[in-house]
Every structure is written in C-alpha cells, then in structure tokens.
Amino acid sequence: MRQAGRYMAEYRAIRKQYTLLEICKQPELATEVTLQPVERLEVDAAILFSDLLLPLEPMGIPFDFIKGEGPVIHKPIRNNADIKALRTFESRESLGHVLKTITILNQELKDRVPLIGFAGAPFTLASYAIEGGPSKSYEKTKALMYTEPSAWHRLAQFLAQSISDYLVAQIEAGVQAVQLFDSWIGALSPSDYTEFALPYSQHILQTVSDAGVPALHFGTGTSTLLGVMSKAGGDVLGVDWRLPLDEAWTRIGPNHAIQGNLDPTLLLGPIERLQAGAKDVLDRAAGRPGHIFNLGHGILPTTPVESVQELARFVHHYR
Numbered sequence: 001m002r003q004a005g006r007y008m009a010e011y012r013a014i015r016k017q018y019t020l021l022e023i024c025k026q027p028e029l030a031t032e033v034t035l036q037p038v039e040r041l042e043v044d045a046a047i048l049f050s051d052l053l054l055p056l057e058p059m060g061i062p063f064d065f066i067k068g069e070g071p072v073i074h075k076p077i078r079n080n081a082d083i084k085a086l087r088t089f090e091s092r093e094s095l096g097h098v099l100k101t102i103t104i105l106n107q108e109l110k111d112r113v114p115l116i117g118f119a120g121a122p123f124t125l126a127s128y129a130i131e132g133g134p135s136k137s138y139e140k141t142k143a144l145m146y147t148e149p150s151a152w153h154r155l156a157q158f159l160a161q162s163i164s165d166y167l168v169a170q171i172e173a174g175v176q177a178v179q180l181f182d183s184w185i186g187a188l189s190p191s192d193y194t195e196f197a198l199p200y201s202q203h204i205l206q207t208v209s210d211a212g213v214p215a216l217h218f219g220t221g222t223s224t225l226l227g228v229m230s231k232a233g234g235d236v237l238g239v240d241w242r243l244p245l246d247e248a249w250t251r252i253g254p255n256h257a258i259q260g261n262l263d264p265t266l267l268l269g270p271i272e273r274l275q276a277g278a279k280d281v282l283d284r285a286a287g288r289p290g291h292i293f294n295l296g297h298g299i300l301p302t303t304p305v306e307s308v309q310e311l312a313r314f315v316h317h318y319r
C-alpha cells in the first residue's frame with residue numbers, strides 16, 4: 001500500500017531529481033525505490049515500484065502525472081471508435097523495463113522477502129482512460145456502461161486480455177505473488193459489478209492462478225461487494241477499514257484469505273490509538289490462518305515514517 005510513497009524522505013530525495021514515470025521506466029531507480037521500505041520497515045514483502053497506469057501508454061492512451069492533480073490522460077476514450085482503435089501490445093517489449101526491474105529485484109531480494117507484482121483491474125483502469133483522470137462519480141464511465149454496453153464489454157475484454165498477459169510476463173520475470181488493484185470498484189452496485197466487472201476480473205485471476213502464484217484482489221469501498229468479489233477467484237481479498245475485519249471475512253466466506261484492514265489515517269494520530277487499532281484488527285482475525293495484516297488503503301504523504309515502523313514492529317510482536 002504505497003510503501004514507497006511520498007512519506008519517505010529517501011523517496012522524496014529521488015523524486016527531486018526524476019519524475020514518477022522516469023523512476024518507473026529506469027530499472028535501477030525503480031529497484032532502488034522498491035528496496036527503500038524493505039530497508040526501513042519490518043515488512044514481510046516488497047511491492048514492485050511501478051504504476052497501475054503504465055499499460056495505458058502502449059495501448060495508445062498516453063498520460064502524465066501532473067503535480068497537484070494526479071494522473072492526466074491526454075485523450076480520454078469516449079466511444080466505440082476510440083475503443084476499436086486501442087492497440088494490442090507485447091508486454092515483454094513495451095513494458096520490458098518493468099520486467100527488467102523484476103529481474104534485478106529477484107537478485108537483490110534473494111533470501112529476504114518475496115516480491116509482489118501488480119496491475120490494475122479493468123474497471124479501475126477503464127475509469128482513468130474514460131474519465132481522463134481521478135473522479136468522484138465515475139459518471140462518464142458509468143454512462144458508457146449503461147448507454148453502450150457492447151462498447152464497455154469490448155473495452156473490458158481488451159483490458160482483461162492485456163492485463164492477463166502483462167501479469168503472466170511479471171510472473172515469468174519472477175514475482176512471487178500478484179495483486180490486482182480494483183481500487184475504485186466500490187462505485188458499482190453488486191448487480192452492476194456482476195454484469196460489468198466480474199467476468200473480466202475472473203479471467204485475470206484465473207490466468208494468474210493457472211500461472212501458479214497466489215493472487216491478491218483489492219478494492220476500496222467494497223463493503224457491499226465482498227460477496228460478489230469473492231466469486232472473481234484469487235486467493236486473498238483485500239479490504240478497507242469500513243467494515244470490522246471479522247465481519248468482512250464473514251461476507252467473503254471461508255475460501256479466501258483476507259488482507260487488511262487498518263485505516264491508514266490512524267498513522268497520523270498518537271501511537272496508543274494506532275496500536276489499539278492494530279490490536280483490534282489482529283484480535284478480530286483471532287489467529288485464524290489466512291490473515292495478512294495490512295492497511296486498508298495507501299499510506300498518506302504526511303505520515304511520519306516512525307509511526308509506520310512502530311506499526312510493523314507492533315504487529316510482529318503482538319501475541
């Protein structure tokens with residue numbers, strides 16, 4: 001969850017010299033940034049430094065990160081013609097730099113912690129491609145779904161295929177698990193999820209399972225979606241903090257492990273409250289096998305690194 005984000009001074013130091021995309025595209029820099037949290041925090045896995053939007057570029061959807069605004073897609077997709085014009089691409093060529101980073105990291109992380117690769121799920125990726133950037137209502141995305149369902153299904157199918165190929169390439173390059181981020185899926189109702197998102201996430205998660213590594217599936221605002229999301233497959237479902245962990249697990253069912261679910265803003269408060277929050281998550285997991293302690297979403301830039309260190313220490317020593 002944005003382990004290597006702006007809350008770390010060593011990350012900010014590198015960002016003074018390079019843009020986010022430059023870091024993503026230069027394997028030596030991406031390797032260095034991936035390793036920063038592993039050096040500083042008692043974490044049990046490293047997450048590849050990259051960004052979920054990178055596959056958009058080789059599809060023919062160029063974008064940039066603009067300070068203060070987040071991602072900006074230069075020419076958003078708006079209709080069936082735009083969708084038909086999308087390019088299939090070979091990850092091993094167009095995203096070869098990501099795969100190179102994985103190869104270097106495999107050497108660096110040997111005998112330390114496993115490496116998690118990742119990609120965006122079709123709904124979340126499509127929402128950026130269609131809205132042109134971040135959104136609160138996802139109105140353009142949902143308008144396309146409802147008014148031109150066949151165009152939506154064409155786009156989602158295309159994204160599912162591209163993302164499946166990209167994740168297989170990451171697995172072949174050496175990641176030991178993958179996480180599928182459907183960060184903004186909470187915008188959909190359960191029935192819309194089933195109709196417009198489920199088949200595509202299912203396809204990706206099945207491809208990852210067939211490739212032989214564990215798959216983690218994550219979204220936010222998913223309290224009412226956990227039951228249908230668990231039908232998408234995968235081994236682990238990630239949950240945010242909006243439901244207590246035990247209740248979320250009941251909704252997910254016994255066939256999935258669970259990842260979560262501390263509110264990341266607790267890292268901004270006093271240590272005692274942070275520890276109480278972590279204790280609550282762990283007590284609700286109650287030692288059942290299949291709980292991965294994590295935050296419910298990304299670490300905010302204003303978070304003191306000491307709080308993150310203390311949290312990792314607390315979790316490891318809690319009995």
Ligand code: CP3
Nearest residue numbers: 001002003004005020047048049050051052070181183298
């Ligand atoms: O722990 C890590 O840092 C792993 C690397 C990682 C990044 N992005 C680097 C990054 C991961 C796993 C992502 C995934 C990602 N990218 C998601 C899904 C995760 C989530 O938060 O739900 C999403 C939605 C994106 C798209 C994206 N990238 C947005 C919306 C932004 C802007 C955020 C903002 O507040 O301005 C980014 C930029 C980005 N990607 C940063 C990092 C560390 C921010 C730091 C920077 O600008 O230097």
